[in-house]
Amino acid sequence: MKKVMQIVTLSLFSLYLLALVACYKKNKAPTDAAINAMNLKRGKIPICGPADKQFGAVGFITSCSDKTQVEFDLAMALLHSFEYDEAEKAFAKVIDKTPDCAMAYWGVAMSNYHPLWAPPSETELQKGAKAVAIAQSIQQKSKREADYINAIAMFYKDWDKADHRTRAIRYEKAMEKLYKEFPEDKEAALFYALALTAAADPADKSFKNQKQAGALLNALYANEPNHPGVVHYIIHAFDSPELAELALPAARKYAAIAPSSAHALHMPSHIFTRLGLWDESIRSNLASVSSAQCYAEQTGIKGHWDEELHGLDYLVYAYLQKGQNELAMKQWNYLKTMNEVHPVNFKVAYAFASIPSRYLLENKMWVEAASLKTLHPNLHWDEYPWQKAIVHFTRVLGSVHTDNFTTAETELKNLRNCYDTLVAQKDAYKANEVLIQVKTAEAWLLFKQSKLPEALAQMYTAADMEDGTEKHPVTPGEVLPARELLGDMLLQMNKPQEALKAYEADLKRHHNRFNGLYGAGLAAEKSNNPEKAKYYYQQLTNIANATDSKRRELDGAKLYLNRMDVAGL
Incomplete structure (x- = not known):
């Protein structure tokens, strides 16, 4: 009997050891x-x-330790304002304190996805995949947490085989499932709304995804007035001409909710730009640029932070719409002083290409446009064919308008090469954007060669293509809208009534653009439509109301308005 008891005791002890080992492995x-x-x-x-x-x-x-809750909530707030580097730092602090916190690794994976921006780099994808693997290996987590982790895992799965959009849609579908399973989880609703916007088809003019996202976010807004993700994602969901008005209250609040985030200070200007609220856009981006400069100084960045250049592009665009050339040029001159920017990415390349191009094309400085040189900070232009195409597009239009057709043909060839590169990269959106520029350039070359029907047909095609494509969040707008250029061409063909229709259609998508308002006023004047001419010229003078506005077009508009006043009309 004693021997039996010893065997039983030994067996129980063995079972205890096995359970202890299993428990250790489970919570390791x-x-x-x-x-x-x-x-x-x-x-x-x-x-x-x-x-x-x-x-x-x-x-x-x-389910992580309470001692890291403050750090975790800070990481989440940073994540919701797209402060991805800082969010990763905050999640790293949680990991350092509680390395068994599965959701901290989820946070690292989320910080390296950055939806609505450029796809993650290979380094970011590898980091995100590693973080997901660790998060999945930790057993001590709730069903809800496991679902969050498995959802982002769908984005990183086969990242070296599946394209970015396919993986973004997989993540969106996984978040939909999570949201439906946990309908009371506001964070699930937020991330699902963001996933919907990020996975939206740029060619879908019904805005199905964006409207669905907006409905989710508006339902949260009343009870979460100080949550950065709610107002931020409302702005992104409604960042289109057709929906922008719906996001104006959120746009006017976001900066006050997260004033330490340069992106939060800038983001409202997406809506201000859509609605042509230039003074508000200028204030927003001045604050954002200043915050970005502060960030670079505090983090020891050598040179400039990329978010500063993003704000500068929107700032220059707004100054140009108010006719404030001197202030716009001041930003361009400041850009010229930048020899180093970190991190080097698509935002940096876009700003270096677009800021000088906008200034020259908006002001119709064709000679300077024809010879525009690319600035060379620490980036390689061949890695950014979409941005590089902007410079070639500027040179084409400059060359065409100065009758330098040999150079125009060369730059058009370069533009087509950028298109071919993007097609080879299977980047359909950016390829389409460059194709619009190609067709626009071809149209103006045909026009200058007196092939008017062909030129007009090509310009209409470019304008229709652009109307059917939403702009990328990186840009406040096209360097020159295609339908506005169509209006310019029709005016030069002495077709003012058709030109007026083109300008009016474009102003519905690009509210309060300086050249659009002036073009509409001039077309109405030449169409013997004094009522509309007065309306558009008055709009222009109201918008470009700064004392330092020196555009010649303003003089013409004011002269016409004075004549109308004298005539009592």
């Missing part, structure tokens, strides 16, 4: 080697705003 934290292999961003998180109100209020419940 990731190894230091696995964590170090992610090469997480670490460091102090800069504060470039008021101490009492920095990034907004977020509360995300997890």
